[in-house]
Amino acid sequence: MTNRNLLPLWExxxxxxxxxxxxxxxxxxxxxxxxxxxxxxxxxxxRGEGASIWVVESRHITASQEADAESFYDPMDDKPYRHATxxxxxxxxxxx
Amino acid sequence: xxxxxxxxxxxxxxxxxxxxxxxEPKDWMPDGYRKNxxxxxxQHAHSEVIGMQxxxxxxxxxxxxxxxxxxxxxxxxxxxxxxxxxSAAETLGASREELVEALHTGHAKYASIxxxxxxxxxxxxxxxxxxxxxxxxxxISLQSTSYGxxxxxxxxxxxxxxxxxRQGYEIMVKLAEGNATQRAMAQxxxxxxxxPSLMMFGPHDAESAHSxxxxxxxxxxxxxxxxxxxxxxxxxxxxxxIGLRIPDTKLVWNAARGHYDFGEIDWNExxxxxSGNGLCNRQRLDHHKQAHEDGExxxxxxxxxxxxxx
Numbered sequence: 269m270t271n272r273n274l275l276p277l278w279e280x281x282x283x284x285x286x287x288x289x290x291x292x293x294x295x296x297x298x299x300x301x302x303x304x305x306x307x308x309x310x311x312x313x314x315r316g317e318g319a320s321i322w323v324v325e326s327r328h329i330t331a332s333q334e335a336d337a338e339s340f341y342d343p344m345d346d347k348p349y350r351h352a353t354x355x356x357x358x359x360x361x362x363x364x
Numbered sequence: 365x366x367x368x369x370x371x372x373x374x375x376x377x378x379x380x381x382x383x384x385x386x387x388e389p390k391d392w393m394p395d396g397y398r399k400n401x402x403x404x405x406x407q408h409a410h411s412e413v414i415g416m417q418x419x420x421x422x423x424x425x426x427x428x429x430x431x432x433x434x435x436x437x438x439x440x441x442x443x444x445x446x447x448x449x450x451s452a453a454e455t456l457g458a459s460r461e462e463l464v465e466a467l468h469t470g471h472a473k474y475a476s477i478x479x480x481x482x483x484x485x486x487x488x489x490x491x492x493x494x495x496x497x498x499x500x501x502x503x504i505s506l507q508s509t510s511y512g513x514x515x516x517x518x519x520x521x522x523x524x525x526x527x528x529x530r531q532g533y534e535i536m537v538k539l540a541e542g543n544a545t546q547r548a549m550a551q552x553x554x555x556x557x558x559x560p561s562l563m564m565f566g567p568h569d570a571e572s573a574h575s576x577x578x579x580x581x582x583x584x585x586x587x588x589x590x591x592x593x594x595x596x597x598x599x600x601x602x603x604x605x606i607g608l609r610i611p612d613t614k615l616v617w618n619a620a621r622g623h624y625d626f627g628e629i630d631w632n633e634x635x636x637x638x639s640g641n642g643l644c645n646r647q648r649l650d651h652h653k654q655a656h657e658d659g660e661x662x663x664x665x666x667x668x669x670x671x672x673x674x
Contacts (some may be wrong), residue, residue: 287386349434355530360605
């Protein structure tokens with residue numbers, strides 16, 4: 269099989285409304301960034317889901333490997349004191 | 365003519381601010397808005413980073429391994445918060461290098477509170493309880509600031525910061541439950557940190573240089589005095605709950621207002637510290653410059669590696 273006809277893959281991120289983070293919604297093939305944006309508009313925001321779209325060519329995304337999760341995140345697992353609930357407040361203090 | 369002005373970038377910007385919509389990095393924005401944000405966000409970032417120093421002073425002397433771990437985790441968070449904020453400032457076109465440069469030359473400020481020394485272990489409790497407490501009051505308000513990246517950084521920071529205040533208060537609780545010397549140590553820390561904590565909210569509204577314009581642009585959402593009042597109201601009962609006395613003879617509950625009345629800040633001290641003559645101003649800046657210089661070889665190595673790969 270040849271890749272001659274395969275256009276590059278793009279990842280699509282959509283912000284539903286101003287002030288929110290862009291969230292990954294899916295991917296698509298397109299010739300260039302401008303075309304990817306237009307396709308993303310057609311494919312992912314047909315019902316007005318988006319106030320803003322980012323497209324990033326998939327090959328530019330470096331992802332952590334879930335298989336390595338145990339060692340990758342291990343240093344974070346034994347630090348319950350990073351959570352507010354670890355600390356007990358006196359009864360007289362209702363919240364903090 | 366009316367039609368043209370309705371379509372003007374300024375008009376769109378004004379409408380967005382009016383409608384409580386966020387401004388995002390690629391939107392047109394007035395120069396003053398951009399400058400004002402870079403000033404405020406970078407000052408906020410510098411504060412997170414400089415704030416690591418007074419606490420770092422106690423890392424090796426925290427009383428137990430558990431307290432060392434907690435303090436280390438907190439300081440690590442502050443470094444991370446500095447990063448979120450520098451990144452938000454960078455979306456406005458400021459470079460990290462020029463922001464750090466402005467700090468080193470004194471053009472950019474950081475929270476004056478970090479120019480006070482941490483003399484005892486109780487100071488670490490007081491910082492978490494009062495300084496982080498005051499910062500949280502301010503940052504909760506800033507979650508609804510008009511610039512999107514700044515608002516989102518605030519949401520992330522507030523979420524992570526909830527443990528900072530509690531760990532500090534818990535240190536105070538333990539000391540307050542201890543012997544007479546330990547209670548005195550807690551009271552002494554409260555005595556020294558109370559007024560500087562109130563100063564964190566800045567000058568009175570009428571005298572605040574940037575406040576009015578910042579409020580119009582909705583960069584700031586509540587006034588210095590309103591935020592300060594909120595902090596006093598929430599903190600006084602917390603002091604009472606552990607038998608500590610707020611060092612203010614004018615502090616009294618005002619039932620008619622539904623708030624505590626409190627005494628006047630010593631603005632001479634405020635101005636002295638802001639203008640560089642607090643107890644630790646020079647030390648804090650020198651230390652930051654030194655750390656920055658000491659890290660130069662790491663940045664050099666990264667650049668050399670990047671060039672080799674290219």
